[in-house]
Amino acid sequence: MTRPIAILGLPQDNNSSFLQGPALAPARIREAFHSASANMFTETGHDLGADGAWRDAGDLLLDGLSGQVAYDAIYAGVSDTLESGDPLISLGGDHSVAFPAIMAHADRYEDLSILQVDAHADLYDDFDGNPFSHASPFARLMETERIRKLVQVGIRTLTAHQREQVERFNIDVHEMSDLSRINDIHLDGPMYLSLDLDGLDPAFAPGVGHHEPGGLSTRMVIDLIHGFGGQLIGGDIVELNPHRDLHGMTAMVAGKLLKEMMGRIIKDMRG
Amino acid sequence: MTRPIAILGLPQDNNSSFLQGPALAPARIREAFHSASANMFTETGHDLGADGAWRDAGDLLLDGLSGQVAYDAIYAGVSDTLESGDPLISLGGDHSVAFPAIMAHADRYEDLSILQVDAHADLYDDFDGNPFSHASPFARLMETERIRKLVQVGIRTLTAHQREQVERFNIDVHEMSDLSRINDIHLDGPMYLSLDLDGLDPAFAPGVGHHEPGGLSTRMVIDLIHGFGGQLIGGDIVELNPHRDLHGMTAMVAGKLLKEMMGRIIKDMRG
C-alpha cells in the first residue's frame, strides 16, 4: 500500500540575490496543479485524482523570517510533516529552502543521494556574506558530509571557484555543454530530487529570476524524472517567480513536473 | 496539373471546455500567412505566391451555432468547398470542428487515414455531457467506423478512460514519453492531418487554451509533415487562442505550419 504524498509550501525568498518573487510561488503552483485545463493523470498512468494519492500540508508561515531562524522553521516544518511517514514534495520559495528540507530528509533516510536540476551549481562558499544565500545551499549541504552523492544536471555557469567546490565535494556534474553521460545516471538507494526551474531553458520556463539561456527542455526533465535509478523518496520545486511569469506558463510547467515527480514516487513506493 | 488549395475559416469555440478564443483565430492565421515579415516559399521549395497555388474560401458563418446545428453547418460548408475538387485546409476554431470537417473528407476519400498532432487524445466518450465537446471529436469520429487508421503524435495526457478508448478503436498512439517509433509512421493512401497547436510545447506555441508542457518543437512538427508516408489530401489547424498569444508568436507558428502543409499537399498532388 502507498501513502499519500504531502505537498508543503515554503514561501521564502529573502535569500534571493537578484529578484524577489518566489515566496508567491506555492499558491501559483497549486493553482496550476489543480487547473481545469489539464487532467490528473501522470505520464506513468497514475491517477492523482484518486483518493489518498496526495494531501495538501499547507504553507509554513515564514513571513519575515531569515537566516538561521528561517532555516530552523523550515527544518522543523518539514520534519514534522515527515513524521507522518508520508513522502513530501516542497514548493519553494527560492533555492535556499532546499538545505533545511534536505537535512530533514537526511535524518530519516540513511545514505541519501541528491539529484539537482539547475542552471547553477549553488556551491558558493560565500555569496554577499550570506551563508544562507540561494547561491550556496549545496555548499552548506555537502559540508555536513551527510549526503552520499550529489548529481547535478543542467549546469551552465560554473565559475573557477565552483569548479573547485565540485572537486572538493566530489560532485557528479553534467554540464549542458556535455550531456553525453546523462543516460548513465545509475543510482541506487533513496534519492531526493531538488528541481530549480532555471535548470530549464528560459524558453520553457521564463518565470524565474535568473535567465540562463541554453538549458534543458521540459521533456528532458520529465524523461530524467522517470529515467534515473534508485528510489525517489521526496523533493522540491523551487525558484518560480510569478513576477516574470506572463500567462502563468511557468507555473504550468511546475505543476506538470510536480505531477510527474508524484508519479515516480508512487511507482517507486509500489515497487 | 495541380489544383489550388482552398483555405476555409471555421470560427467556432463554444465547445471549448476551459477558455474561449479560437473563434478569433482564422483572421490571425491569415494575417500571419500574409505577413511581410516572411516570404511565400515552403521548405520544399514551392512558391505559394505563384498564381493558382491557393485560394481563400473565406470563413463559414458559425456565430451563435452549437451542437448538431454547428456540426451540420461545418459539414455542409466543407463539403461544398470540396465539391470544387480543390484540396482544403480548415482553420479553426477549437478542435470540435475537426469531426464534421473530417467526415466531409471521408465522403470523398475511401480508406482515409488520419494523422493527429495533439497533446490530448480527444477521445472522451463524454465530457461535461457535451457530445460535441472539443475533448471528444476523435471518439465521435472512430465510432463511425469510416476511418481506416488514426495515428496520434505528441500525446502526453492519457487518462485510464482514454487508454481504454485507444484499445477500443485500435489507435496508434505515439506518446511524448516514447517517440522512438515516430520515424516509422509508414502510411499509404489518402491522409488527413489534424493539427492541434497544443501538440507543440507551450514554449513554441504559448497561444493555446491548454498549456501542456513537454510537447513537440515546431521543427519536429515540420519534419513530421514532410516525413510520413501516404498522400496528404487535406487537414486542419486548430486551437490557436489569440487571447494568450502575445506579439502573435503562435499565429506565426500556425502560418508557418499552414505553408508547410500546403507544400506537402502540392508535392503529393504532383506525384
Add this chain to the structure above:
Amino acid sequence: MTRPIAILGLPQDNNSSFLQGPALAPARIREAFHSASANMFTETGHDLGADGAWRDAGDLLLDGLSGQVAYDAIYAGVSDTLESGDPLISLGGDHSVAFPAIMAHADRYEDLSILQVDAHADLYDDFDGNPFSHASPFARLMETERIRKLVQVGIRTLTAHQREQVERFNIDVHEMSDLSRINDIHLDGPMYLSLDLDGLDPAFAPGVGHHEPGGLSTRMVIDLIHGFGGQLIGGDIVELNPHRDLHGMTAMVAGKLLKEMMGRIIKDMRG
C-alpha cells in the same frame, strides 16, 4: 598573450524591411552582459571578469545615416577599432551592418571565411530597391569576391531566387530541414561569425523583427560556436528588437552568446 576583445555598438536599423527597433539593441545587450543575475564565466571556463579580457569601444554615432554614408561610417569605425589589434565583436543594429563590418575584417585577414547563423540567407540581389537592405548584405559581400567561404546555418526560408544565389556564390547552406552535416563544418583559417538572432527559433529568441518558426535552440548555437574548425577572429550579433522582447529574455540570450563567442575567441587566441 591575448588582447582584450573590443565590443562596439552599431545602432542602425533604417535598412529593416519590416519592423524598426534594432538600433536600441546595443544598450540592452550590454545590460544583459553585465546583469547581476549571471556571472562572467564562459562555458569554456574563461573568466570575462578578469582584467584585460575585454573593453567597451562604445557605440558608433549612426543616427540619421543611411545608404552609402552609413556603410562608410561603419566601415571606418570598425577599421579604426581593429587598428588596435584587438579582436572585435559588433552589436547591431539590423543585419545590414554586417557587410561593412565584415569588409573591414577582410582587409586585415586574408582568406577570411564566414559562418552565418540566420533564418534567412540575406542574399537578395535587390530588395525594395535598397542595395543596403538587411535582406541583402551577403549578396553584396559575395559580389566582392573577397570571402573564401560562406557557411550558412539555420536557414529555413530560401526562395527560388535565393537558391540561385546560393549556386552562384557557391555557398554551403545548412537548412533547418537537414542539419545532418552540421557537425562536419570543418573549416580552417580565420573565421568570422555573423549571428542573426532570428536563426534561433522564436521560442528561444522572441525579441526579433521576423518570427520564423522552426529554428535553432540556444544550446545548438552555443555548441556550434565551440564546435566548428578554424580560428574565430571576430563577429557580430544582430537583429535584437527590444520592442518585441518582453522581460528582456532575448537580450539575455544575446548576452550569453556574446560571452560564448568571447570564450571561443580567447581560446583560439591562446592556441
Add this chain to the structure above:
Amino acid sequence: MTRPIAILGLPQDNNSSFLQGPALAPARIREAFHSASANMFTETGHDLGADGAWRDAGDLLLDGLSGQVAYDAIYAGVSDTLESGDPLISLGGDHSVAFPAIMAHADRYEDLSILQVDAHADLYDDFDGNPFSHASPFARLMETERIRKLVQVGIRTLTAHQREQVERFNIDVHEMSDLSRINDIHLDGPMYLSLDLDGLDPAFAPGVGHHEPGGLSTRMVIDLIHGFGGQLIGGDIVELNPHRDLHGMTAMVAGKLLKEMMGRIIKDMRG
C-alpha cells in the same frame, strides 16, 4: 462593537458569455489583499491588520455547478455565512453570482438598496437563452420586487432593450456620458455594493473579459465607496479575469477596492 467582515470566494464563471477566467479570481484577490507591497490600512484610517477586523470564510465549492443548482449553492453558502451576523463581501466569479448573493442579503435586510458599478446594465431579459447569464442578474433581481432601489454607475453600453428595462424597473442609471448627478446619490437605509471591475476603464482594470473603454478611474470608484449615503452592509467584487491580468495589476485594484469597502463597512457599523 463591530463584527469581523467575512470574505467568501465564489469561483464560478460558466455563465460568462465571452471569456472564461473569473473562477480563478478569488485566489488572486486574496493574494493582492495580503501583498507585502502594501499595508493593511484603509484610506479612512481603519487598520485591517487589527484582530477581529475580518475573517476568511474560504471559497464555496462550485466546480461543475451551473444554472439553478449553482444559484442554490451560492444562495445557501452566502446565507450560511450571514447566519453568523458578520457582514460579508463576496469575491467572484462572474457577475452571475451577484443574484443569489444579493437575494441572501435581501432576506436579512428589509428595504435593501443596491449600488452597482458596471460598464453594463446586466439587465438582459434573456441572453443566449441562459436566464442565469452574467448579462442578466439585475433583470432577475428586479423581477423579484424585493429591492428598494437600484442605482447603476459607470454604464456605457445601453441597448434599446436595456433602456426599456431601465424604465420598467425604475432604475437610477448614471451613464458615463453624464456623471453630473453622481454626487447626488443620496440613499439611506441598508446598501449593498455590487462592483463589476469592468465599470472601471480598461486602463485602470485591464484584467477583465469585456474591455469597454471610457469608464471610471480607480479614484472615482474609491470616492464613490466613501461618498454615497446610507449604510453599507455588504457587497461583491466580480469579473476579475486573471488570463488578461499581466503582472497582477487588476488584482491589486480589486484588493484595494476590497480594503476600501471594508473600511466603509466598519465606519458604518461603528456609526
Add this chain to the structure above:
Amino acid sequence: MTRPIAILGLPQDNNSSFLQGPALAPARIREAFHSASANMFTETGHDLGADGAWRDAGDLLLDGLSGQVAYDAIYAGVSDTLESGDPLISLGGDHSVAFPAIMAHADRYEDLSILQVDAHADLYDDFDGNPFSHASPFARLMETERIRKLVQVGIRTLTAHQREQVERFNIDVHEMSDLSRINDIHLDGPMYLSLDLDGLDPAFAPGVGHHEPGGLSTRMVIDLIHGFGGQLIGGDIVELNPHRDLHGMTAMVAGKLLKEMMGRIIKDMRG
C-alpha cells in the same frame, strides 16, 4: 433618411518615422468593432447593428506604395468611395494617410473644417526629407489653403518650429497644458475628425508607436466627439500599432471611438 457609413481600410505605414505597424491596424479595428464582448449601440442610442447603418468598403491595396504614388492611390480610393454619397470613416495606417483622405473630402465639402485629436501637431515643414512623412500631413494640408479652420486638441509636443507653423496657418491649438477652452470649440458647417490614437494618454492607448504621456482619457475623447458644434461628415482613426497592443486593448479603444464617431455622424445626418 440616412446613408450607410462606409468604413475603408488604409493599411500604409511606410511614412512612419519610428516604428512600423499601423498597416496591420484596419484588420484589428474591424475585429474589435465586431467583438462579441461588446454590443453595437452607441452612447447616443443608435443601433449600428441595424440594417443599412454602415457598410464595409474593404481595404485599399497599398502594399509597396509610397510617396506621391501612395498619395494618389489613397486620394483616388477615398474619392471613389465618396462617389456613392455615403459618409466615410477611414482606418489607418499612419497619420500620413489623412492628407489625401481629407483632400478627397475637401473636394466634396466647401468650407470644410478639421478637428484633429493628436499628441503631435504633425506640422513639420520637412521631416527627414520626406514631404509625405507622418509628421507633416497637416503642414501639407494647410499649404493648400483649402481648409476653413484646423482645430487641434491633445497637443503636448510643440517645437519652436511647430509653434511658428501654428502662427503661419492660424491654427487653433488646445495644448494638454491648457484645456480651459476645450468646451468652447464652437464650430459650424461640415467638420472632419482626424483621430490619432496617440492623442490619448498611453495609459488608455498603449498600442501606438509614439508614447507621449500626459494625454487625453478615452472619456474625454468620447465627450469631444459628441460635444463640438458643426456637422460631422467623416473622419479617420490612425496610428494603432498592433505590435505594441497587448491583449488588443487599444484596438478596443479604436473600435469604441469608431462606434461613437458613427453615432455622431448618424445624429448629424438625421439633423
Add this chain to the structure above:
Amino acid sequence: MTRPIAILGLPQDNNSSFLQGPALAPARIREAFHSASANMFTETGHDLGADGAWRDAGDLLLDGLSGQVAYDAIYAGVSDTLESGDPLISLGGDHSVAFPAIMAHADRYEDLSILQVDAHADLYDDFDGNPFSHASPFARLMETERIRKLVQVGIRTLTAHQREQVERFNIDVHEMSDLSRINDIHLDGPMYLSLDLDGLDPAFAPGVGHHEPGGLSTRMVIDLIHGFGGQLIGGDIVELNPHRDLHGMTAMVAGKLLKEMMGRIIKDMRG
C-alpha cells in the same frame, strides 16, 4: 545665463522591501529621454536639444554598497556634482537614494523645502530593522531638522504610525482622498522635487514595485511641476522598476517628467 542641468544616475535598490529592479532604471530613463519617438521640447517651450541645456554626469558606482556606506557614496557623489554649480536631477534607484541626495542639496540651499510626489509617506521610524529602508527616507530627513517644509502629494496609504509621524514633523500631506487644497501649494524659496513614480496611478506608471491604485495621472503631475510656487533647484525621479515595465511605457513617463522638471528649472533659473 543658465547653467546646464546635470543628470546623475543612482543605481541602487538593495533597500527595496518588496521587489528589486530600480537599479536598472537610470539606463532606461536615459533611453526614453533620448528616444527618437519624441522631441526635446518641454511643454514650457524650452528646447533641451540646445547646447548647454543639460549634461550627463553618468552613474555613480554603487554596486554592492548598502547602509551607511551607500549613503556616504551618494551624498559624496551628489555633493561633488553640485560643486560645479549646475542644478542636478538624480535618477534612482529606489527612494532610499533621496535622503543623501537631499542632504547634499540642503548643504547648499538654506531653508530648502521639499515637494514629494508619492503613494507612500515613506516616514516609517523603522522598517524591517533597516534605517536606510526605502520606506523611511523622509523620517530620516525630517529628524535632521534641516528642512524648512515637507509637502507630500498623492499619498494614499497612511498607517496610524505614519499619521503620528506626519503630526510630529508637521508635514503638509495632500492625500488622494482629498486633493481640494492641491492648487494652494504656495511655497517660496528653493524647492526640491522628489518624485516617486508610484505616486502616479498604476494605469499611468505600471513599471513600479508597489502597485497602489487610486493615484495621480501623468497630467496631474506635469501640472503640479509647473504649478507650485518657489524656485525649483533640483530633484530626483525614483522607483522605476524595468522588470514590470512592458514596452517601456513607464520609462517614457519618467523621461517625460524629467523633461518637464528640466523645463521648470530652466524657467526658474531665468527668473
